[in-house]
Amino acid sequence: MEVLVCVKRVPVVGGKIVVTADGQEIDTRMSGFAISPHEECAVEEAIQITERLGGAVSVLTLGPAAAADQLRDALALGAGRAVLLETDGREWGPVATAAAIVAQARRHTPGYDLLLLGNEAADTGDYQVGIRVAHALGWPCVTGIKHIEISDGVVRARREYRGSEEAFEFGLPAVITVKEGINLPRYPSLPGRLRAKRAAIEQHEPPWEADSLRMVGLRVPQTERKQATVLGTGADAVPALVALLDELGVLP
Amino acid sequence: MTVLCLVEQDGGAVTDASLRALTFARSLATDAPDAVLFGEAAGVPAQTLASYGVSGAHVVEPGQLAGYAPLAWARVLAALISETGASAVVAAATDRGNEVMAHLGALTGLPMAASCVSAAPAGPSGTGQWRLVRQRWAGLLLEDAVLDAAPALLTVAIDAVQPVPADTPATLAVQPCQPELADGDLTVRATESAGQSGGISLASARVVVGGGRGVGGPDGFAPLEELAALLGGVVGVSRVVTSEGWRPHSQQVGQTGTKITPELYLACGISGAIQHIAGCASAKHIVAVNKDPGAPILAHAEYAVIGDLHEVIPALVTAIRARGVST
Ligand SMILES: Cc1cc2nc3c(=O)[nH]c(=O)nc-3n(C[C@H](O)[C@H](O)[C@H](O)COP(=O)(O)OP(=O)(O)OC[C@H]3O[C@@H](n4cnc5c(N)ncnc54)[C@H](O)[C@@H]3O)c2cc1C
Numbered sequence A: 001m002e003v004l005v006c007v008k009r010v011p012v013v014g015g016k017i018v019v020t021a022d023g024q025e026i027d028t029r030m031s032g033f034a035i036s037p038h039e040e041c042a043v044e045e046a047i048q049i050t051e052r053l054g055g056a057v058s059v060l061t062l063g064p065a066a067a068a069d070q071l072r073d074a075l076a077l078g079a080g081r082a083v084l085l086e087t088d089g090r091e092w093g094p095v096a097t098a099a100a101i102v103a104q105a106r107r108h109t110p111g112y113d114l115l116l117l118g119n120e121a122a123d124t125g126d127y128q129v130g131i132r133v134a135h136a137l138g139w140p141c142v143t144g145i146k147h148i149e150i151s152d153g154v155v156r157a158r159r160e161y162r163g164s165e166e167a168f169e170f171g172l173p174a175v176i177t178v179k180e181g182i183n184l185p186r187y188p189s190l191p192g193r194l195r196a197k198r199a200a201i202e203q204h205e206p207p208w209e210a211d212s213l214r215m216v217g218l219r220v221p222q223t224e225r226k227q228a229t230v231l232g233t234g235a236d237a238v239p240a241l242v243a244l245l246d247e248l249g250v251l252p
Numbered sequence B: 001m002t003v004l005c006l007v008e009q010d011g012g013a014v015t016d017a018s019l020r021a022l023t024f025a026r027s028l029a030t031d032a033p034d035a036v037l038f039g040e041a042a043g044v045p046a047q048t049l050a051s052y053g054v055s056g057a058h059v060v061e062p063g064q065l066a067g068y069a070p071l072a073w074a075r076v077l078a079a080l081i082s083e084t085g086a087s088a089v090v091a092a093a094t095d096r097g098n099e100v101m102a103h104l105g106a107l108t109g110l111p112m113a114a115s116c117v118s119a120a121p122a123g124p125s126g127t128g129q130w131r132l133v134r135q136r137w138a139g140l141l142l143e144d145a146v147l148d149a150a151p152a153l154l155t156v157a158i159d160a161v162q163p164v165p166a167d168t169p170a171t172l173a174v175q176p177c178q179p180e181l182a183d184g185d186l187t188v189r190a191t192e193s194a195g196q197s198g199g200i201s202l203a204s205a206r207v208v209v210g211g212g213r214g215v216g217g218p219d220g221f222a223p224l225e226e227l228a229a230l231l232g233g234v235v236g237v238s239r240v241v242t243s244e245g246w247r248p249h250s251q252q253v254g255q256t257g258t259k260i261t262p263e264l265y266l267a268c269g270i271s272g273a274i275q276h277i278a279g280c281a282s283a284k285h286i287v288a289v290n291k292d293p294g295a296p297i298l299a300h301a302e303y304a305v306i307g308d309l310h311e312v313i314p315a316l317v318t319a320i321r322a323r324g325v326s327t
């Protein structure tokens, strides 16, 4: 099994999101960066799959030179190879991102059996890169997956659906996008970290292309920040709480 | 100017998310929107559709295409775009809505804008330019954008639009639709697995009792479960709780969990990190139980009880039971 995981470098936003004065990006002067949560789980899932079935995990990111940090995070967990599609820092839309991933998947020989992506990137939330990649490769694709079983080249994948579950079955090669909750990602080991530090990273510089969905500006939505009315302290507040629930019409 | 709207159904009724998408679709053009449904033509929720101002319903019957197959559904929409000359195709930003619209984008080579809050044609109609506002970071950030594409493919952020029937109901014409599928369109098709809960889902519950790190461990949830059951609701949790393995991820509220829209969200032992708020900001009323009067959740809640949830929640359960309420 050759598995490719696509991870995106995103800012770790703490107490609130701050936008730069020109409204073009998130102010990241005070924040660190990480792999989006769904994709952390995609890395873990890929490692578990190759632990069971053999094979190797590659990780890919499209981003600035500093995105090599996120590749090394994945290498420390057990990915074997890493590819950086280096950008000049401009934001890439989902159509161009998918095209660059497809070009890399085609470049790789003998070829991947499985591509794992996140259901949506934590920052832009476009919900589509995986599906566009699958179409270009002519592979089946399922999204939002929270359970994967593979045997004899057949994938059984399940996801949540309106409080229940739905299941899919299809053959490899395939593209699967996963959601947090599919597994609990492991922590890197010390030898893993050391190996990651020394690992070579394959690099390419795909040309930027404009998407026909163009961001004009970013802003934080205006919400009325109310400070809560304190009903009371400890169990003494319970009568007031019961009266409130009654008033809100949620007591049967 | 035709606007097509993918309508999802559950047990024969239009889902709440699709009612919101229909409301949004109606705002895009003066002409009434057309709905696209998958199911028996005889079971089309005609009255609801008409009351939401839908004049045409394109229905794909199970005999033609049974079950949920995202690529096949997108193929149907692609054919309807050609047939109707639609200027926009809209779906709710649900798992299925986003998935089908992304397939449609890939099939047609068009861009797809997910989680839109508003959209309006920019410039003279028919030029295919749109001004959009869409959510990023699960709604913590808004993006103003320009979309250059005809038709516009949009999914509608569920928490951004209220479901509102039209001022005047439309007269609905139901048209059966014959899909022409391509090889491989049915390779991925869902089988609904049996034996699942079928109970109240987190996304649609009227009451959600939230538990965070303050619950202390997997054994601390019993009083919260009991309270939720008394109120006819469900338990929701923070990411700390699922990453500690105390509760399954299906109960997580937030950016990478579920977005909830209950009447009441009672957040117990939850600090109120923005990624958690992204999932519960659309609750009608938020009440926090927290031992820290400085917890950020208090800036999002309407009411709060300051104290130990291990005292407050059991006492609340006792008080509600004393009113004769039982599970
Ligand atoms: C990209 C990204 C996505 C994320 N997605 C999500 C998501 O979907 N959902 C989510 O929840 N988080 C998400 N997070 C994590 C989020 O940032 C917080 O870490 C998390 O929500 C904190 O959980 P908590 O409130 O339970 O824990 P804490 O922040 O530790 O807060 C615990 C609270 O409990 C109170 N408390 C403690 N003991 C008691 C007691 N006995 N009685 C009453 N109160 C008590 C404390 O005062 C405190 O306020 C995400 C993070 C990232 C980076």
Ligand SMILES: Nc1ncnc2c1ncn2[C@@H]1O[C@H](COP(=O)(O)O)[C@@H](O)[C@H]1O
Binding pocket: A006, A007, A008, A009, A036, A038, A039, A060, A061, A062, A063, A092, A094, A097, A116, A117, A118, A119, A120, A121, A122, A124, A125, A126, A127, A128, A129, A130
């Ligand atoms: N710049 C990127 N580099 C690598 N993978 C990406 C990038 N952007 C998106 N992806 C992958 O595509 C998934 C869906 O992204 P999106 O469609 O943008 O929400 C993400 O979860 C990632 O797995």
